[in-house]
Amino acid sequence: MTGKEMIGFIGLGVMGKNLVLNLVDNGYEVAAFDLDTNKVNDAIAQANTEVPERQQPIHACSSLNELLEQLPSPRTIFVSVPAGDAVDDVCRHLIDAGVEVDDIVVDTGNSLWTDTRDRESNYKEHFTFFSTAVSGGEVGARFGPSLMPSGDQKAWSRLRPIMEAIAAKVDATTGLPIERREPGNPVTEGEPCATYIGDSGAGHYVKMVHNGIEYADMQLICEVYHFMRHAMHMTPSEIASVFREWSHGPLHSYLIEISAEVLDQQDEYSGKPLVDVILDKAGQKGTGLWTAVSALQIGTPAPTLTNAVFARSLSTLKSIRLDASKVLPGPTGFTLEVPKDKLIEQLHDALYCAKICAYAQGYQLMQMAAKEHGWTLDLSSISKIWRAGCIIRAAFLQPISAAFQRNSDLPSLLMDPFFSETLGKHQGNWRAIVAQSALAGIPAGAISSALAYYDSFRTEVLPANLLQGQRDYFGAHTFERTDRDDGKYHVRWSEPGRPMEKA
8 A cells, every 4th residue: 555564463452543543644554453353443443534535554354363464574563452461362372373483573562671571582482572662641652652662673673664653753953742633644754752772671661660750740740739729728720820831931741731731620510620529549550669669679769759659559548548637637827928929939949859859760760770681771862752752741851861962871860960050049949848848737758758869869978877887786787987998897786895897
């Protein structure tokens, strides 16, 4: 039909169907299979409705055998199924159906990066297992997601034109997203938000950290909303207006934009602001948890990302919180004496500073993971592909990309001149909000954890010296000295005079 290769696609759920339609918009024919044939038929009907004059671009397959027969060799097959056992089930059935060693099978799901690494090894004698993490939700999948591919570099050479075609695009001059919302009219100019991340699971690891940052960013916005709603007694609509104003400055982001939309939505049943009738129990699908676990395993501090996961867990304890609200007293006699306009300015700066720290934690985690797993991660390029298509897309990512372009070995985002100056300029308002929140009894765990992280990071001598003394006292864990560089020491605490010896 177009001269482009036909692509196989397995799994036409929400994300899969939209990726298929995106491929079709970009001139690819698709051989599609799903256990639920209605999903394939729905995709065909939508493609035909959106662009009636287009020739039939989606070919329904009744089995994996038929799908393989439709595709020219070497085959390219995308898979969009739930992470976990379902991915392996598809791989095993493809082997049974006759997939060949030169074929590429691309996992587009939210798989755990270690599972991806194992699959690349386990299936290499049967086919090339490749992965591309996809961010942007169903709208991103339909009109241009951010893609984080990793795996065999030869496979990437074959896949690159496909992925760059369907990815979101950014204006090379402004760094702003080139928006697309019209079916059949793909964006063909601009910088694609798809870049090769690295070997063996690196793409899914980077996407995992993206989601950890996403958790933190969302929680920070929610804490600012909570302060405005319950300490300043602003209406949801008033808060939405503030968020929209902020979106014209350094806080411009997709998450700020949709937060304003949510806050402005009225409930059709009660007539109240919708946010006031949404139950305050947050769900999660695991990627934030994986990020927190990885940070703990590697030993990289990510308190704001981790706090955001705990905030969701705490929200699920609704019945316990209801009981606790009746017996646990909060502060009394406290009134906000800061003018409203000043408080809004302080909240803006607190959100901006805490956001910088959250991203710094995520980027340092990627740096440490790269060292541990032998990856070479281009953090500047990763920042660029997050400028459009993905959930954390924001103007804020342009200076992050510039920071790592200036110094690819930057040990922390906080130490880049742009960000260190920004934090120095706005930290007063940040500290004021943390203090006001504590005095008002408004929980701000993510904002305050980011401040504690910042203060710890800039402190030359931390109280870990006392902690090491404690550890040596009860467990003979030893310690190093500041005035000598000759190994570790231990104090025999239980003996008279408490003599010190080399460990």
